[in-house]
Amino acid sequence: MLSRTFLCLSIASMSTPLLADTVWMKNGDRLTGTIKVFDGGKLLLQTEYGGSIQLDWKKIATLETSNDLLVRQEGERNLNGVLVKSLKPADAGKVVIADGGTPKTVELASIEQILKPKPLVQDLTWKGNIDVSLDYKRAEKDTDDYDIDFKTSARHGLWRHNAKGDYNREFQDDVKTTDNWSAEYALDRFLDEHWFWQGRGEYKSDKIEELRRQRTLGTGPGYQFWDNELGAFSMATLLNRTDHEYDTGEKENFYALGVKWDYNRYLIGKAFELFTNGEVGKPLGNVADYTLDAEIGLRYKVTDWASLNMKAEKDVVAGSQGDLDETRYTVGFGVGW
Structure with missing residues (x-):
């Protein structure tokens, strides 16, 4: 029982960081946190170690998140973007979008805006x-x-x-x-x-x-x-x-x-x-x-x-x-x- 408990704690501690959003920079840096918004060429990443950090979109290699996001690409008619379930890392300058259908790889340069969907307010x-x-x-x-x-x-x-x-x-x-x-x-x-x-x-x-x-x-x-x-x-x-x-x-x-x-x-x-x-x-x-x-x-x-x-x-x-x-x-x- 004791060994199983330690095993469960080890798995939980190893899996917790995976819940965070991850951004890989072109210079090799890897940043974790929560993606808040992308607009005007800047990605806002909320981190525990440095607060809100603005990242230059052109300096980002790829990124990853398992949270729902609204992603708007060039030529998208919907001003709010399309709801995607996750973003997966790809080759430098690209990202894989999973929106419930077949995952597709797109250029980061084609993305104009990323927003968090606004839920119905329940709590104050x-x-x-x-x-x-x-x-x-x-x-x-x-x-x-x-x-x-x-x-x-x-x-x-x-x-x-x-x-x-x-x-x-x-x-x-x-x-x-x-x-x-x-x-x-x-x-x-x-x-x-x-x-x-x-x-x-x-x-x-x-x-x-x-x-x-x-x-x-x-x-x-x-x-x-x-x-x-x-x-x-x-x-x-x-x-x-x-x-x-x-x-x-x-x-x-x-x-x-x-x-x-x-x-x-x-x-x-x-x-x-x-x-x-x-x-x-x-x-x-x-x-x-x-x-x-x-x-x-x-x-x-x-x-x-x-x-x-x-x-x-x-x-x-x-x-x-x-x-x-x-x-x-x-x-x-x-x-x-």
């Missing part, structure tokens, strides 16, 4: 980021500028919770020139893989501009175009009820149709992230012309959790009591998970 998944930018300028006018933004999303099954907020403050020669903050919460209920219904609430406060407070409640359908290792893109059309309060004490409220978007795309082996989100609205009636709240930016990953970012934010309200038109450009540091 949570992702988000916090970006901070500080700007201190000492010149003819001393300027202190602070900007903090956060965004997070948690999904369990057919439900997704979204929250975001920001805080902006600026001083010029100890005179406050910007002082505002906002917070938003949205709840999505997925009807199928793509369609969902959203309900949301948002509050904005500004102590400097004519428009001091904005409160918005809305609901409507949305569509998730994609959500995978390379990013996500969704849009929602909402019927909103908005309340405005001005520095004069005047108030107005109106209903509006709004279109929200949320887009992010990882580039060059997830080293860079392009993102944009916001909402444009058209009030029903003559109380206001239109509203716009949007941002666009770029993040560069320094480590697995830390990044440098730069972005532009635009906030526009064309109303009957006064106009708000703000544009902010920030560069800062962030953390993500």
